[in-house]
Amino acid sequence: xxxxxxxxxxxxxxxxxxxxxxxxxxPAPTSEEGIAGHGAVQARRGPRYQRxxxxxxxxxxxxxxxxxxxxxxxxxRLEEIKTHRGDLSRVxxxxxxxxxxxxxxxxALLCRQENLNQIDLALIYYDVGKDKETPITETxxxxxxxxxxxxxxxxxxxxxxxxxxxxxxxxxxxxxxTFPFPDFRPQQRALAESVxxxxxxxxxxxxxxxxxxxxxxxxxxxxxxxMPTARHDRLFYLTSRNxxxxxxxxxxxxxxxxxxxxxxxxxxxxxAKDHACEHPxxxxxxDACPLAKGFFDRLPAARKDAANHTGALTQGVLADIARxxxxxxxxLAQEMARWCDVVVADVNRMFDQSALxxxxxxQNDWKAxxxxxxxxxxxxxxxxxxxxxxxxxxxxRVRKQAPKALKSKLDGVSRAWQxxxxxxxxxxxxxxxxxxxxxxxxxxxxxxxxxxxxxxLADHPPDLALQELMFESLAFTKLAEVxxxxxxxxxxxxxxxxxxxxxxxxIPADFLAPRFEAADSTxxxxxxxxxxxxxxxxxxxxxxxxFRSLPGxxxxxxxxxxxxPDISTRQPDRxxxxxxxxELIHRQYQQRPGNYLAFFxxxxxxxxxxxxxxxxxxxxxxxxxxxxxxxxxxxxFLDDFNEDNAGVALAVLGGVFSEGIDLPGDRLIGAFVATxxxxxxxxxxxxxxxxxxxxxxxxxxxxxxxxxxxxVAQAAGRVIRTPEDTGVIWLIDDRFLxxxxxNLLPAWWA
Numbered sequence: 001x002x003x004x005x006x007x008x009x010x011x012x013x014x015x016x017x018x019x020x021x022x023x024x025x026x027p028a029p030t031s032e033e034g035i036a037g038h039g040a041v042q043a044r045r046g047p048r049y050q051r052x053x054x055x056x057x058x059x060x061x062x063x064x065x066x067x068x069x070x071x072x073x074x075x076x077r078l079e080e081i082k083t084h085r086g087d088l089s090r091v092x093x094x095x096x097x098x099x100x101x102x103x104x105x106x107x108a109l110l111c112r113q114e115n116l117n118q119i120d121l122a123l124i125y126y127d128v129g130k131d132k133e134t135p136i137t138e139t140x141x142x143x144x145x146x147x148x149x150x151x152x153x154x155x156x157x158x159x160x161x162x163x164x165x166x167x168x169x170x171x172x173x174x175x176x177x178t179f180p181f182p183d184f185r186p187q188q189r190a191l192a193e194s195v196x197x198x199x200x201x202x203x204x205x206x207x208x209x210x211x212x213x214x215x216x217x218x219x220x221x222x223x224x225x226x227m228p229t230a231r232h233d234r235l236f237y238l239t240s241r242n243x244x245x246x247x248x249x250x251x252x253x254x255x256x257x258x259x260x261x262x263x264x265x266x267x268x269x270x271x272a273k274d275h276a277c278e279h280p281x282x283x284x285x286x287d288a289c290p291l292a293k294g295f296f297d298r299l300p301a302a303r304k305d306a307a308n309h310t311g312a313l314t315q316g317v318l319a320d321i322a323r324x325x326x327x328x329x330x331x332l333a334q335e336m337a338r339w340c341d342v343v344v345a346d347v348n349r350m351f352d353q354s355a356l357x358x359x360x361x362x363q364n365d366w367k368a369x370x371x372x373x374x375x376x377x378x379x380x381x382x383x384x385x386x387x388x389x390x391x392x393x394x395x396x397r398v399r400k401q402a403p404k405a406l407k408s409k410l411d412g413v414s415r416a417w418q419x420x421x422x423x424x425x426x427x428x429x430x431x432x433x434x435x436x437x438x439x440x441x442x443x444x445x446x447x448x449x450x451x452x453x454x455x456x457l458a459d460h461p462p463d464l465a466l467q468e469l470m471f472e473s474l475a476f477t478k479l480a481e482v483x484x485x486x487x488x489x490x491x492x493x494x495x496x497x498x499x500x501x502x503x504x505x506x507i508p509a510d511f512l513a514p515r516f517e518a519a520d521s522t523x524x525x526x527x528x529x530x531x532x533x534x535x536x537x538x539x540x541x542x543x544x545x546x547f548r549s550l551p552g553x554x555x556x557x558x559x560x561x562x563x564x565p566d567i568s569t570r571q572p573d574r575x576x577x578x579x580x581x582x583e584l585i586h587r588q589y590q591q592r593p594g595n596y597l598a599f600f601x602x603x604x605x606x607x608x609x610x611x612x613x614x615x616x617x618x619x620x621x622x623x624x625x626x627x628x629x630x631x632x633x634x635x636x637f638l639d640d641f642n643e644d645n646a647g648v649a650l651a652v653l654g655g656v657f658s659e660g661i662d663l664p665g666d667r668l669i670g671a672f673v674a675t676x677x678x679x680x681x682x683x684x685x686x687x688x689x690x691x692x693x694x695x696x697x698x699x700x701x702x703x704x705x706x707x708x709x710x711x712v713a714q715a716a717g718r719v720i721r722t723p724e725d726t727g728v729i730w731l732i733d734d735r736f737l738x739x740x741x742x743n744l745l746p747a748w749w750a
Contacts, residue, residue, distance in 0.1 A: 004061055004062050004063065004157070004160040004161065004163075004164055005062070005063045005065065006062050006063070006064055006065075006153075006156060006160060007064075007065060007066050007363075007364060007365070008055075008064060008065070008066030008102055008105045008106060008109075009066060009102060009363055010338075010363075010364060011062075011064060011105065011152055011153070011156055012098055012101045012102045012105060012152065013098065014155070014156050014159065015152045015155040015156050016097065016098055016101035016102075016152060017094065017097075017098055017296040017299075018094065018097070018296050018297060019093075019094045019286070019294065019295075019296055019297065020094065020285060020286030020287075020292055020293055020294060020295055020296070021284060021285065021286065021289075021291075021292040021295035021296065021328060021331055022092040022094055022095075022284070022285040022286060022292070023283075023284035023285060029083045029084070029085060029128045032482070032514075033083060033128045033478070033481075034083045034128075036128070037081070037083035037126045037128045038069060038081050038083070038126075040126065040131065041069075041070075041079075041081050041124055041126050041133060042069070042070055042081075045070060045072070046072070048072060048073065048074050049070055049071070049072050050070065050071045050072070050073065051069070051070055052067045052068075052069065052070075053067060053068045053069075053070070053071045053078075053110070054067055055067070055068055055106055055109040055110055055113060056109065056113075057108075057109045057112050057113060059108075059146075059149050059150060059153045060150055060153040060154055060157055061153070061157045061160070061161070062153045062156065062157055062160060064105070064109065064149070064153065065109075066102075066105070066106060066109070068080060068103075068106040068110065069081040069124075071110065073114075075120065076116070076118075076119060076120050077119075077120040077121075077122055078103070078106060078107055078110055078119055078120070078121055078122070079122045079123075079124050080099065080102060080103040080106060080121075080122075080123055080124065081124045081126060082099050082123065082124070082125050082126070083125075083126050083127075083128050084125055084126070084127060084128070085127065085128060085129050085450070085451070085454070086127070086129070086450070086451045086454040086455060087451070087454070087455050087458075088125050088127070088134050090454060090455065090458050091125065094296070096123075099123055100123060101148075101152070103121050103122075103123050104121065104140065104145050104148055104149075105145075105148075105149050105152065107119045107121050107140055107142075107145045108142070108145035108146045108148065108149040109149070111142035111145060111146070112142070112146065116142055117141065117142050118139060118140060118141050118142060119139070119140060119142065119145070120137065120138075120139050121137065121138050121139070121140055122135050122136070122137045123135070123136040123137075124136075129447050129450075129451065162307075163339070166264055166266075166307075169264045170227075170264050170265060170341060171227065171228035172228075173259070173261070173262070173263050173264055173265070174224050174225055174227050174228050174265070175225070175228050175229075177221065177224055177225045177255070177259070177263075178258065178259060178260070179221060180217070180254050180255055180257070180258035184214075184218075185212070185213060185214050185218075185553060185723075186213075186553035186723070187209075187210075187213050187550050187551060187552070187553045188213050188214050188217075188218045188553075190550055191207070191209050191213050191214075191215065191218040191219070191550055192218050192219075192221060192222040193222070194207055194548055194550070195207070195218070195219050195222040195223055195226075195371075195523055196222035196223075196225060196226050198521055198523055198546070199222070199223055199226035199227075199230050199232070199369055199521045199523075200226050200229055200230050201521075202230065202520050202521050203521060203522075203544070203545075203546060204516060204519075204521070204522040204523075204524075204541055204542050204544070204545040204546070205522070205523050205524070205545070205546045205547075205548065206375070206524050206525075206529050206532040206535055206536065206541075206545060206546070206547045206548070207523060207524065207525040207529070207547075207548050207549075207550070208525075208526065208527070208528065208529040208530055208532075208547075208548070208549040208550065209525055209526070209527065209550045210527050210550065210551075210552035210553070210554075210717075210746070210748065211527050211552070211717050211720065211721055212552065212553045212554060212720070212721060212722060212723065213550065213552075213553055215373070215525060216244070216247045216248055216251045216373070217251045217254070217255075219371050219373075219523060219525060220235075220237065220248065220251050220252065220255070220371065221251075221255065223235055223369055223371055223523070224255070224265070224342075226369070227341075227369065230367070230369070230520065230521065231367055232367050232368065232369045232520060232521075233364070233366040233367050233368065234340075234341060234342075234343065234361075234366050234367075234368045234369070235341065235342045235343075235368070235369045235371070236342075236343050236345065236349075236350060236357055236368060236369070236370050236371070237342065237343070237344045237345075237371045237373065238345055238346065238347045238349065238350055238351075238370065238371065238372045238373065239344075239346065239347065239372075239373040239374055240346065240347055240373075240374050240377045240378075240381055241374065241660055243660070244373050244374060244660075245269065245344050245345070245346070248344045248373070249267065249269050249312050249314060249344055252265070252267045252312060252342060252344075253311070253312060256311075262310075265341050265342060266307065266313070266336075266339065266340040266341045266342070267311075267312040267313065267340060267341070267342040267343075267344065268312070268313045268333065268336050268337060268340035268342070268343045268344070269312060269313065269314045269315055269344050269345075270333055270337065270343060270344065270345035270346070270349055270356075271315045271333070272346070273330050275315065276315060276318075276319070276329050276330035276333065277328075277330055278291060278319075278322075278328070278329065279291065282462075283462045284328075284331075288462070289328070290326070291322070291326065291327055291328040291329075292328060294326075295327050295328060295331065298325050298326055298327050299325075299327060299332070299335060301325055302321055302322060302324075302325035302327055302332055303332075303335060303336070303339070305321050305324070305325070306318065306321050306332065306336050306339075307336075307339055309321070313333070313336055313340065315329075315333075318332055318333050318336070334356060337356060337357065337360060338360060338364075343357060345357065347372065347377075347378060347381055348381070348385060350370065350515055351378070351381075351382055351385060351511075351512055351515050352385040352386075353385065353386070353478065353511075355515070358514075358515050358518055361518045361519070362518060367520040368518070368519050368520055369519070369520060369521050369522075369523075370519045370521070370522040370523065371523050371525070372522070372523065372524045372525070373525060373526070374526050374660075375524035375525055375526045375529060375535065376526040376527075376528050376529055376535070376710055376714070377526075378524070378535075378539060379508065379535065379538050379539065379707075382505070382508035382511070382512055382539065383504070383505045383506070383508055384505075385505075385508070385511075386479065386487070386505035386508055386511050387479075387487075387502065387503060387504045387505045388472070388475040388476050388479050388502065388503050389472075389500055389501070389502040390442075390446075390472060390473070390476045390500065390501045390502065391472065391500055392417050392497060392498060392499040392500065392501075393497060393498050394468065394469055394472065395410065395413055395414060395417065395469065396414070396497055397465065398410065398465050398466060398469045399411075399414060401465075402466070403456065403460075405452070405456055406449075406452055406453060406456055406466075409445075409448050409449040409452040409453075410449065412445045412448060412449070413442070413445040413446060413449050413473075415445075416439065416441045416442040416444075416445040416446075417442065417499065419439070419441055419442075420439045420441075420442055420491065420499075420501065421491075421493060421499055423439075424491050425491050425492075425493045425499065427493075428493060428494065428495060428496065429492075429493060429494070430492065430494045431492070432490045432491065432492040432683070432684070433490070433491045433492070434488055434489065434490055434491075434683070434687060435489040435490070435491055436489075437489075438480050438483050438489055438503075439501075442501070443476070443477055443480045446473040446476060446477050447477050449469075449470075449473055450470055450473050450474050450477065453466055453469065453470040453473075454470065457470070476501075476503065479503045480503065483503060484510070485507075485691060485694070485695075486505060486506060486507040486508070486509070486510045486511075486691075487503050487504060487505045487506060487507075488503075488504050488506060488684075488687055488691075489501070489502070489503055489504075490502045490504055490684070506687075506688050506691050506692070507538060507691065507692070507695060508538065508539060508540065509537065509538055509539055509540030510540060511540070512539050512540040512541075513540030513541075516539075516540065516541050516542060517542070522541075524539075524541075527713070527714070527717055528710050528713045528714055528717070528746070529547075529549075530549060530744065530746075531547075531706070531744070532545070532547030533547075534698075534701075534702060534706050537695075537696045537698075537702070538702070549747070551748065552746075552748045553723060554720050554723065554725075554748070556748065557726075558720055558725060558726050558727070559719065559720050559726070559727055559728070559729065559748075559749070560727070560728040560729070561728075561729045561731065561749045562728065562729065562730045562731070563731050563736050563737050564580075564584070564730065564731070564732045564733065564734065564736075565734050565737055566580070566734065567580050567581065567584075567732050567733060567734065568733060568734050568735075569601070569605075569674050569675055569676075569732060569733045570733075574605060574608070575608075577674070577732075578608055578609055578612040579612060579616070581609055581612075581672075581674055581732060582609060582612040582613045582616050582617065583616065584672070584730060584732070585598060585609075585613065585617075585620075585648055585672055586613065586616065586617040586620055588670065588672075588728065588730065589620060589648060592669065592670070592728070593646050594646050594666060594669040594670065595641045595642075595645075595646055595647065595649070595663070595666065595667055595668050595669060595670075596647075596648045596649070596668070596669065596670040596671065596672065597648075597649050597650075597651055597657065597668060597670075597671045597672070597715070597718060598648055598649070598650050598651070598671070598672040598673075598674065599651055599652065599653040599658060599671065599672065599673045599674065599675065599715050600650065600651075600652060600653065600674050600675055601652070601653060601674075601675035601677070602652065603625075603626075603627055603652060605674070605675075606624060606625070606650050606651070606652060607624070609650065609674070610622060610624055610650055613648075620647070620648060621645075621646060621647030621648065622647060622648055622649075622650065623637070623640060623647060623648075623649050623650070624649065624650040624651075625637065625649070625650065625651040625652060625655060625656075625657060629656075634656055634657075637649070637657070638657070638661060638663070641663050641667040641668055642667060643666050643667070653673065653675050653677050653711050653712070653715055654677060654711045658711060658714060658715040658718075659711075659714035659715065659717075659718075661718060662718075662721055663718055663721065664721040664722045664725060665721075665722065665724065665725060668718055668719055668721075668727070669719070669725075669726070669727045669728070670719060670727050670728040670729065670730070671715060671716050671718060671719050671727075671728075671729050671730070672729075672730045672732060673712050673715055673716055673729070673730070673731055673732060674732040674733065675712075675732075675733065676705075676708050676709065676712065676733055676735055676736070676741070677707070677708035677709060677710075677711035677712050678704045678705070678708040679703065679704055679707060679708065681704075685703055685704070688703050689702075689703040689704070705740070705741070705744060706744060709741065709744045709745060712731070712745070713745060713746055716729045716731075716749075717746075729749070731745075
């Protein structure tokens with residue numbers, strides 16, 4: 001067998017971790033902060049200092065390689081830099097031991113490479129909040145370091161051989177992967193060919209693929225087939241909905257079941273911690289949670305069982321394996337993300353500030369293929385990932401009952417709050433105030449508070465209120481450090497002691513660009529991705545991103561699209577529109593009784609139309625969405641769409657019933673859309689328009705038209721779901737006939 005390659009960090013994380021899982025309130029810097037921290041330390045060194053020193057050497061059966069952070073050949077000193085926040089004593093012993101093991105492994109390679117007898121080793125801990133270095137130094141003999149490296153390699157070599165064999169068998173099987181059905185659906189082959197070419201060419205593609213193509217299987221199958229040729233290490237299928245995640249897991253299961261032989265493909269379903277945690281009332285460390293006690297001692301056996309499992313590692317499967325070995329299922333899943341070929345997860349696992357998958361790609365230098373389902377949602381999701389709100393009320397509640405050790409820091413934040421209010425919002429008002437710059441006194445006070453709470457919680461029982469305040473404050477300070485024209489700062493004071501200060505992201509491109517750069521190939525797909533340049537700009541995708549729109553599998557005679565040149569739903573015209581809209585809905589229902597959805601811009605407008613319908617057509621079966629419906633109520637609302645329960649359901653555009661629901665056949669035969677879906681013309685959106693105009697020269701379209709009409713297309717797209725469906729769409733507003741509006745609607749509606 002050829003040399004087995006392993007990175008120093010991977011080797012140490014596999015073989016050198018022992019003892020308890022311990023995540024006691026030691027908030028870690030983001031990957032961006034870590035990079036900046038490394039740069040800050042390296043910049044202070046002299047001209048002879050060598051940065052990012054490449055090291056490699058054959059040890060046992062392994063070719064071990066990595067990059068040491070810095071080396072001074074004159075002083076004979078090798079450095080490994082680790083970033084942290086708060087008191088260094090809060091970095092747990094297990095973590096420190098891992099850091100030391102990495103440094104000593106680098107030392108062994110350097111001594112062998114440079115023929116040194118001994119080396120000075122320095123573990124540099126850098127506090128990103130205080131810009132402070134703390135060195136921990138030792139002098140080590142080359143012979144001793146090499147002996148330790150051999151021990152690590154011997155622990156890892158059997159696993160490495162297994163992994164190499166698995167990769168060989170996986171790629172062999174994927175080269176001969178067969179489609180699980182006799183033939184493709186209409187346009188599904190074109191979809192698959194586009195995905196395959198994109199993977200092979202290592203490109204980024206925005207692919208608009210209408211409903212009914214079988215996008216889940218039509219993207220997974222070719223992306224898997226391409227993995228051996230593209231030399232992809234991992235495939236990440238990312239989505240925004242749990243139901244879509246399940247569809248992806250089911251698609252891989254179908255592929256596995258339909259192959260003539262075994263398909264050695266490790267598939268992992270990642271779920272949120274809230275859904276996987278067995279002891280949500282306990283903190284994540286060995287003194288509090290039995291599943292954290294001795295976690296790393298029992299992990300190897302659990303990891304082996306998980307790796308040898310022949311089916312998908314779903315939430316339930318991982319829970320069973322974890323239970324057998326007495327370890328935490330959530331962190332077992334985190335570990336298996338290192339070793340699985342396909343990971344099905346929420347988009348935040350690749351794109352948010354502390355994304356696990358992005359970190360693993362960077363750490364292991366993987367060639368990763370991304371499939372992002374329902375990609376039209378990523379703009380809003382990403383804005384949320386890089387936004388945060390600070391609550392004065394939360395601070396005041398905690399301050400009343402806080403321990404004395406934290407009183408001075410809490411008082412400092414309270415005074416900073418008062419200063420911000422006095423300077424920017426002295427009067428009670430529900431109207432927000434936009435701040436040009438962040439209040440430095442408040443962010444400084446928050447940093448000091450975070451450090452104090454971190455230290456306090458390390459020595460005291462868990463306190464949920466303190467934790468929530470700490471995480472809120474930490475999230476704010478992290479985004480404050482990178483505040484720029486991609487975001488805005490909003491202050492609102494609706495009542496005394498109830499002020500809220502938020503950092504709201506407007507342009508996620510600046511944060512997401514490094515995530516796309518880390519991927520070898522990316523496919524963003526959805527039924528609504530036009531115009532592609534909008535998504536490329538706002539998401540920070542590469543300049544050479546390609547766009548393709550596939551024709552739908554449906555014929556034009558399946559869908560009747562109607563316009564209403566004489567009805568306006570503009571705000572001043574709403575009252576005049578009620579009777580014509582009610583008459584239109586009633587007339588359509590009389591012509592073809594069945595199930596219809598009617599969408600409106602607000603609950604207020606919806607209720608006015610409902611009242612009019614009840615007066616003019618009392619025999620028309622009606623039901624309506626209500627604000628704040630529970631999950632059971634939403635399910636019941638959808639269950640009412642059946643052949644035996646015809647009627648018209650009224651809903652709000654952009655709400656839970658306007659996308660992501662599947663009502664094929666006679667469960668839904670028509671939709672009325674009485675709005676362009678435009679966001680409100682308020683101060684906030686005007687600032688967004690200005691920023692987008694400055695950055696991209698398309699402020700109005702990017703703020704109003706494209707987001708609004710995307711909602712329209714998604715809502716109306718509920719009507720035709722299968723090749724057998726027929727239906728009707730009514731676009732109720734004279735503006736739908738304007739050329740600039742019609743050009744943004746799906747082409748096959750023409």
